[in-house]
Amino acid sequence: MKILIKNGIVIDPANKINSAMDILIDQGKISGVEKIINIDVDTVIDAKDKIVMPGIVDMHVHLREPGREDKETIASGTKAAAKGGVTTILAMPNTLPAIDGAEMVDELKNIIGKTANVNVLIAGAITMGRLGSELCDIAALKNHGAIALTDDGSSVDDADIMLKALARAKKDKLVLICHCEDKSLSEKGVVNLGVISTRLGLRGISNESEYKRVERDIGLAEKAGASIHIAHVSCKESVEIIANAKKKGIKVTAETAPHYFSLSEEGLLDYNTNMKINPPLRSKEDVAAIKQALRQGIIDIIASDHAPHTENEKDIEFDYAEYGTIGLETELAVSVTELIHTGLLTWESLVEKMCYGPAKVLGIDKGTLGIGRDADIAIVAPEKEWEVTKECFVSRSNNSAFLGKKLKGAVEHTIYKGNIIYSMKP
Amino acid sequence: MTRTVNKKSQWTHKDLLGLEYLSKEDIELILDTADSFREILDRPIKKVPALRGKTVVNLFYEPSTRTRVSFEIAAKRLSADVINIATETSSVKKGETLNDTGKNIEALKADIIVVRHNCSGAAAMLARHVNISVVNAGDGWHEHPTQGLLDIFTLRKKTGNIKGLNVSIVGDIAHSRVARSNIWGLTKLGANVTVCAPGMLIPPGIENMGIRATEDIGEALSNADAINVLRMQFERDEKGAFPKQMEYFKKFGITDERLEKAKKDIIVMHPGPINRGIEISSKVADGANSVILEQVTNGIAVRMAVLFWLSQAKKGLSK
Numbered sequence: 044m045k046i047l048i049k050n051g052i053v054i055d056p057a058n059k060i061n062s063a064m065d066i067l068i069d070q071g072k073i074s075g076v077e078k079i080i081n082i083d084v085d086t087v088i089d090a091k092d093k094i095v096m097p098g099i100v101d102m103h104v105h106l107r108e109p110g111r112e113d114k115e116t117i118a119s120g121t122k123a124a125a126k127g128g129v130t131t132i133l134a135m136p137n138t139l140p141a142i143d144g145a146e147m148v149d150e151l152k153n154i155i156g157k158t159a160n161v162n163v164l165i166a167g168a169i170t171m172g173r174l175g176s177e178l179c180d181i182a183a184l185k186n187h188g189a190i191a192l193t194d195d196g197s198s199v200d201d202a203d204i205m206l207k208a209l210a211r212a213k214k215d216k217l218v219l220i221c222h223c224e225d226k227s228l229s230e231k232g233v234v235n236l237g238v239i240s241t242r243l244g245l246r247g248i249s250n251e252s253e254y255k256r257v258e259r260d261i262g263l264a265e266k267a268g269a270s271i272h273i274a275h276v277s278c279k280e281s282v283e284i285i286a287n288a289k290k291k292g293i294k295v296t297a298e299t300a301p302h303y304f305s306l307s308e309e310g311l312l313d314y315n316t317n318m319k320i321n322p323p324l325r326s327k328e329d330v331a332a333i334k335q336a337l338r339q340g341i342i343d344i345i346a347s348d349h350a351p352h353t354e355n356e357k358d359i360e361f362d363y364a365e366y367g368t369i370g371l372e373t374e375l376a377v378s379v380t381e382l383i384h385t386g387l388l389t390w391e392s393l394v395e396k397m398c399y400g401p402a403k404v405l406g407i408d409k410g411t412l413g414i415g416r417d418a419d420i421a422i423v424a425p426e427k428e429w430e431v432t433k434e435c436f437v438s439r440s441n442n443s444a445f446l447g448k449k450l451k452g453a454v455e456h457t458i459y460k461g462n463i464i465y466s467m468k469p
Numbered sequence: 470m471t472r473t474v475n476k477k478s479q480w481t482h483k484d485l486l487g488l489e490y491l492s493k494e495d496i497e498l499i500l501d502t503a504d505s506f507r508e509i510l511d512r513p514i515k516k517v518p519a520l521r522g523k524t525v526v527n528l529f530y531e532p533s534t535r536t537r538v539s540f541e542i543a544a545k546r547l548s549a550d551v552i553n554i555a556t557e558t559s560s561v562k563k564g565e566t567l568n569d570t571g572k573n574i575e576a577l578k579a580d581i582i583v584v585r586h587n588c589s590g591a592a593a594m595l596a597r598h599v600n601i602s603v604v605n606a607g608d609g610w611h612e613h614p615t616q617g618l619l620d621i622f623t624l625r626k627k628t629g630n631i632k633g634l635n636v637s638i639v640g641d642i643a644h645s646r647v648a649r650s651n652i653w654g655l656t657k658l659g660a661n662v663t664v665c666a667p668g669m670l671i672p673p674g675i676e677n678m679g680i681r682a683t684e685d686i687g688e689a690l691s692n693a694d695a696i697n698v699l700r701m702q703f704e705r706d707e708k709g710a711f712p713k714q715m716e717y718f719k720k721f722g723i724t725d726e727r728l729e730k731a732k733k734d735i736i737v738m739h740p741g742p743i744n745r746g747i748e749i750s751s752k753v754a755d756g757a758n759s760v761i762l763e764q765v766t767n768g769i770a771v772r773m774a775v776l777f778w779l780s781q782a783k784k785g786l787s788k
C-alpha cells in the first residue's frame with residue numbers, strides 16, 4: 044500500500060524542513076520527502092494549503108483501562124487520539140488496579156495489542172498502588188515494557204522514596220514524570236486560590252502547593268544526578284524554578300497542557316465542573332507566564348492530560364465532581380488557535396513541542412518525517428474553524444473544558460504506520 | 470415609610486441564586502415589594518391570596534430551622550402550599566442526586582424549590598436542571614441572597630437610603646455566604662462596605678469585590694453607620710487555624726465598650742443564631758442599637774416578595 048501526500052506544507056523540525064513538499068509512504072514507512080514526487084500509488088491525498096506534520100506524541104493520557112472502562116478504554120481513547128492527530132500515547136498508570144508490577148504491565152500490553160488504534164506506550168507507577176510508601180519493582184516494570192515511571196494523580200510525598208526512585212529510574216533509563224502537588228497545601232481545594240475561589244466560596248489550591256513540590260523534586264533530581272520530567276506546569280513560579288534549574292544544567296524537562304495556556308480561573312464563575320481540573324485553571328497572569336515559557340522554551344512539551352470522566356461524576360455538585368478534562372481531540376486545535384494564530388509560536392516550534400520534543404524525552408524514534416521512519420502523520424487544515432460540542436467527541440466521555448468554544452485548526456487526516464486511521468467527514 | 474412599587478420594573482429571573490446576579494433595579498423591586506408585604510404582617514389577618522394554588526418545596530440538605538420556618542411562613546402568608554423535605558447531606562456515593570431529586574419535585578408539579586445545601590454552587594446547578602424556579606436558601610460559603618436582602622431591607626427601613634452608608638461586616642468572612650450576599654447587594658446599592666476579621670478568615674482578593682478589608686475592629690467601627698455581626702462557627706475549624714473563642718471575643722467581640730467609640734446611632738445586625746459572649750455581648754444584642762429581632766420579622770416580608778416575583782416569572786428566563 045502506497046500513499047502519496049501532495050502539495051502540503053511539510054513541518055519536520057527534526058530534519059529542518061518547513062516547505063511545500065510531497066511525501067511518499069510505502070509499507071508503513073516514509074519513503075520519500077521531495078519537492079515533487081510523481082509516481083503511481085494506491086491513494087493520493089491532496090494536501091494543498093494543509094500542514095503535514097508528524098503524528099502527535101502525547102505523553103500524558105489517562106486511558107482508564109483496566110478498571111474504569113465506563114470512562115474510557117484503550118480502544119475508545121486511541122480512536123479519540125486518531126481524531127486529534129495523535130499517533131503515540133503514553134498511558135498513565137493510575138488505572139484500577141494501578142500499573143505497579145510486571146503482571147499489570149503484561150495485562151495492559153495484552154489489551155493494547157488487541158484493541159489499540161495508535162501506538163500506546165506504558166508508564167508504570169513509582170510506588171505500589173501509587174500510595175507513596177513502597178517503591179515498585181522498577182527493574183521488572185522496565186523488563187516487561189514500561190518506558191516511564193509516574194504516580195500521576197499523586198505526588199510522592201516522602202523525599203527519601205523520591206530520591207531512590209530517581210536513582211533507580213536513572214539506572215534503568217526510565218523517564219521519571221512528576222505530578223507536583225503538596226497535598227498538605229492543596230488539601231480539599233477545588234479551584235485556584237484567589238479572587239475567583241473567594242467569589243465562588245470554594246476551597247482554593249495555591250500556586251505554592253505546586254511550585255514547592257517542583258522545587259523539591261528538581262532539587263532531588265540534582266542530588267541524584269538524574270533527569271526529571273515535570274508534568275502539567277500551571278503557574279508562573281513553577282516556570283521560574285524550571286528556568287533556573289535549566290540554567291544550572293539540571294536535566295529537567297517540563298510539560299504543560301492546552302488548558303493552562305488557553306483558559307483561566309475566570310471560566311469557572313458559573314461553576315462549570317468540566318473546568319474543575321488538577322492542577323486548577325490559574326489566574327490570567329499564570330496563563331500569560333505559561334505562554335511565555337512555551338515561547339522561550341522553558342516548557343518543552345505540550346501534552347493533553349486527557350482525563351475522561353462520566354457525566355455522573357461531572358454533572359454534580361462542584362465539590363463532589365471529579366477533576367480533569369478530556370483533551371486528545373482538542374489539543375492540536377487549541378494549540379493552533381492560541382499559539383499559532385496569535386503569532387506566539389511558529390509551526391516548527393509547535394511540532395517540536397507536540398511531536399519531536401516528547402519523542403526525545405521518551406527516547407523513542409517518533410515525531411519526525413525522516414526517511415525510513417514510521418509513517419505517523421497528521422494532516423491539518425490550519426484555518427478551518429469548528430465549534431466544540433458534546434456530540435463531536437469519539438472519546439467515551441465528553442467532559443471537555445472547551446465545550447462551546449470555537450477553535451481554528453482541524454485535523455483532516457491521521458495516518459498511523461502507513462494506514463489512514465482517521466479522515467474528517469466531508 | 471411606604472413606597473409604591475415602580476410599575477416600570479419587571480422581574481426577569483427564573484431563579485434567585487445570588488445577589489451577584491441581580492441588578493440594582495431587581496434588588497429595589499424586591500425591597501419595594503417587601504415594604505408592602507411587611508405591612509400585612511402587622512395586620513390581624515396576615516394572609517393574601519397571591520400564591521394560591523402554588524406549591525413551594527423547602528429542600529434542605531443542612532439543618533436550619535430559622536431559614537426554613539421563615540420561608541414556610543412567607544409561603545403560607547401568600548396562601549401557597551408548602552412541603553418540607555429535610556434530608557441528609559447529599560453525597561456523591563449514596564442516595565439520589567440533587568438533580569434527580571429536583572427533577573422529581575418538578576414532576577410532582579411544584580412551582581418553586583427553596584434549596585439549602587452545603588456545597589457552593591449547588592443551587593445554580595439545580596436551577597440548570599429544572600424548569601421551575603429555584604431559590605437559593607444558602608449554598609456552602611457562596612451566597613444566601615434572601616438573608617442579604619433582609620439585612621439590606623432592614624437597613625433601608627432604618628436609614629431611608631442605602632447609598633453612601635458605611636457598613637461593616639465582622640466575623641468569619643471566608644466561610645460566610647451571608648457576607649458575600651451582603652457585599653454584592655450593598656455595593657450594588659452604593660454602600661461603602663468594610664469587612665473585618667482575623668487575617669486567616671479574610672479570603673484572598675476580597676477587595677476585588679469593591680470593598681475594604683481590615684483586621685482592626687476599631688477601624689471597622691469608627692465610621693460605620695451599621696455593623697453586621699456574623700456568627701462564629703468554631704466547630705468548622707478544620708486546621709486549628711481559628712483564634713480561640715475567648716481570644717476572638719477579646720479582639721473582635723462587639724461590646725458596649727467598643728460601641729461607645731462608634732457612631733451613637735450605629736445599627737447592629739446579626740443574621741442569627743447569635744452566640745452570646747462570643748461574637749457579640751448580650752448587652753449589645755439586646756440593646757438599643759440592635760435590630761436583630763426586626764431582621765427576623767423583615768425576613769418574612771422579603772421572602773414573600775421573592776416568592777411573589779418568582780411565581781410571576783415566565784418559564785425559561787435566565788438566572
Ligand SMILES: [Zn+2]
Pocket residue numbers: 195196197222274275321322
Ligand atoms: Zn497529574
Ligand SMILES: [Zn+2]
Pocket residue numbers: 103105135195196348
Ligand atoms: Zn494526569
